[in-house]
Structures are given as structure tokens and as C-alpha cells.
Amino acid sequence: MERKERYDLLLWRNQVIISLLIYQGLTTGELLRLRTVDIELVAGLIRVPATNRTKGRTLELRARQVMLMADYLALDRPRLLRAETGALLLTLSGRPETGEGIGYLFETSRHLFPGRRVTATVVRQSVIAGLLAEGRDLRVVQVFDGQKYPSTTERYRQTGTKELQAAIAEHHPLR
Numbered sequence: 001m002e003r004k005e006r007y008d009l010l011l012w013r014n015q016v017i018i019s020l021l022i023y024q025g026l027t028t029g030e031l032l033r034l035r036t037v038d039i040e041l042v043a044g045l046i047r048v049p050a051t052n053r054t055k056g057r058t059l060e061l062r063a064r065q066v067m068l069m070a071d072y073l074a075l076d077r078p079r080l081l082r083a084e085t086g087a088l089l090l091t092l093s094g095r096p097e098t099g100e101g102i103g104y105l106f107e108t109s110r111h112l113f114p115g116r117r118v119t120a121t122v123v124r125q126s127v128i129a130g131l132l133a134e135g136r137d138l139r140v141v142q143v144f145d146g147q148k149y150p151s152t153t154e155r156y157r158q159t160g161t162k163e164l165q166a167a168i169a170e171h172h173p174l175r
Contacts, residue, residue: 007092009079012072014105017089019065020046021120025127025145027054028099028120034088036073041066054146128156
């Protein structure tokens with residue numbers, strides 16, 4: 001989340017975006033639908049509205065996220081705001097974020113991940129796969145990521161390719 005920002009006014013906004021991708025595994029569409037009323041700073045919660053692909057849900061915010069959100073909502077968002085809107089994420093011109101800024105955020109961070117194409121979707125997939133790899137219950141992860149069907153969440157489960165390769169090498173050597 002630490003990166004040099006071209007515009008200081010977007011520093012906390014961009015950190016809020018990255019943190020929601022990393023810790024809550026939100027989709028770009030979910031980020032764009034967030035409104036200021038969806039954030040409950042005192043309770044440390046965020047209500048994620050349903051999309052046509054995901055269910056709505058309420059997720060916990062980490063302590064650092066609460067502080068980032070508080071700073072963004074109290075200091076930077078009012079300075080960005082040009083016309084009354086409830087959208088949480090605003091562009092430099094004061095309009096609700098359309099997704100272009102999120103793509104730009106990753107595009108300008110490419111140098112941090114040489115040889116990899118990191119996008120918001122890749123981050124979400126990594127978060128979900130990581131939870132499953134930790135042994136979290138499939139249904140718990142399904143609720144976390146908002147999927148309507150367990151089979152959708154199941155697709156993120158890693159098949160244990162390293163263990164499979166080791167077993168093949170041990171029992172079926174090609175030498």
C-alpha cells in the first residue's frame with residue numbers, strides 16, 4: 001500500500017482502494033458501488049452491496065483500514081467533492097470513480113511486480129485462493145467473497161500441484 005502518488009489528494013483514497021482489495025477481496029464493481037453510508041467506522045464494518053454476480057454482505061475492517069477511511073472521509077473526500085454524491089470513491093475531478101482510476105492504480109504499479117500482470121481481479125483471486133489454502137471452510141469463504149454458489153468459490157481452491165508433482169516424481173520417476 002506504500003507507493004509514490006502523483007497527486008497527494010488521492011493518497012488515502014488509493015490506500016483505501018488497495019486495502020479493500022487485499023483484506024476484503026472486493027471486486028472492482030463492488031468498490032464502485034460503495035457509498036459513504038456503507039461504512040460504519042465505529043463498528044469497524046463495511047456493508048458491501050450485492051451485484052449481479054455477488055451477494056451483499058457485511059465484512060469487518062482492520063484497524064488500519066478504519067484509520068485510513070476516517071482520514072479519507074474527514075479530510076480528502078470533502079476536498080475532492082464537487083457535486084453532492086454518496087459515492088465513497090471519488091476521482092480527482094470530484095466525480096464518482098468509474099473504474100478507470102483503479103486500473104490506472106495497478107498500471108502505474110507494474111514496476112513493483114516485474115513479469116506479472118497484477119490487476120484488481122488477480123488480487124481478489126489471490127485473496128480467495130489464500131483463504132482456501134489456509135484451510136478455511138468453503139462456506140465461510142463463500143460468504144466472505146459473496147459468491148452465490150459454492151461451486152464458484154470452489155474453483156479458487158488450489159489443487160496442490162506441488163504435492164502432486166512431488167508424488168509423481170517419487171512414485172513415477174522418468175529417469
